[in-house]
Amino acid sequence: MGDNMSKVAIIYGSTTDNTATVAKELSGRISGSELFNIADGVPSNILDFDLLILGASTWGLGELQDDWQDNIGDLAGLDLAGKKVAFFGLGDQEGYPDTFCDSVGLIKDELASSGAEFVGSIVKEGYSFDESRAEENGTLLGLLIDEDNESAMTDDRISQWLESMSTLLS
Numbered sequence: 001m002g003d004n005m006s007k008v009a010i011i012y013g014s015t016t017d018n019t020a021t022v023a024k025e026l027s028g029r030i031s032g033s034e035l036f037n038i039a040d041g042v043p044s045n046i047l048d049f050d051l052l053i054l055g056a057s058t059w060g061l062g063e064l065q066d067d068w069q070d071n072i073g074d075l076a077g078l079d080l081a082g083k084k085v086a087f088f089g090l091g092d093q094e095g096y097p098d099t100f101c102d103s104v105g106l107i108k109d110e111l112a113s114s115g116a117e118f119v120g121s122i123v124k125e126g127y128s129f130d131e132s133r134a135e136e137n138g139t140l141l142g143l144l145i146d147e148d149n150e151s152a153m154t155d156d157r158i159s160q161w162l163e164s165m166s167t168l169l170s
């Protein structure tokens with residue numbers, strides 16, 4: 001690993017472990033990345049990282065996962081100028097087709113004036129939801145995973161997303 005490699009933090013919030021599982025998978029596939037649970041608060045060394053990969057599930061009807069809800073204000077209060085931020089979200093397209101992975105869009109909105117540059121959007125292909133705050137103009141704001149209905153697609157979705165991120169991760 002060279003000195004120029006981006007330092008990557010993966011920060012997740014997860015209620016029933018699905019987002020945690022994907023976060024761990026990403027962490028295993030992004031060499032040198034560090035993994036944090038937002039339930040422990042915003043990492044004290046967060047400003048040491050170049051790329052923050054933020055992962056959240058969606059609860060209620062389009063609501064932010066609880067641990068993110070408790071801590072998003074602290075993250076949004078930081079100056080993230082010069083940082084890149086990417087997203088992944090866990091949701092249920094069949095049960096919640098109008099709020100699929102909304103948490104991703106909610107976190108992005110909270111960070112709108114943080115100075116961060118948002119990266120990791122990907123073409124929407126092969127999903128079956130109606131509406132999502134994680135979608136902007138036909139593009140997905142990040143990696144969206146549906147463990148409830150399409151767990152067999154998770155591995156490929158992760159691989160395709162990491163491939164699209166490869167220049168940022170090298």
Ligand SMILES: Cc1cc2nc3c(=O)[nH]c(=O)nc-3n(C[C@H](O)[C@H](O)[C@H](O)COP(=O)(O)O)c2cc1C
Binds near residue numbers: 019096099102
């Ligand atoms: C009560 C309840 C509400 C939910 N609301 C949404 C929702 O609005 N949008 C969505 O995409 N998924 C929703 N889900 C699905 C979860 O986000 C999904 O199961 C996810 O994988 C959970 O991830 P976690 O275990 O990391 O918390 C809901 C699930 C439950 C049980």
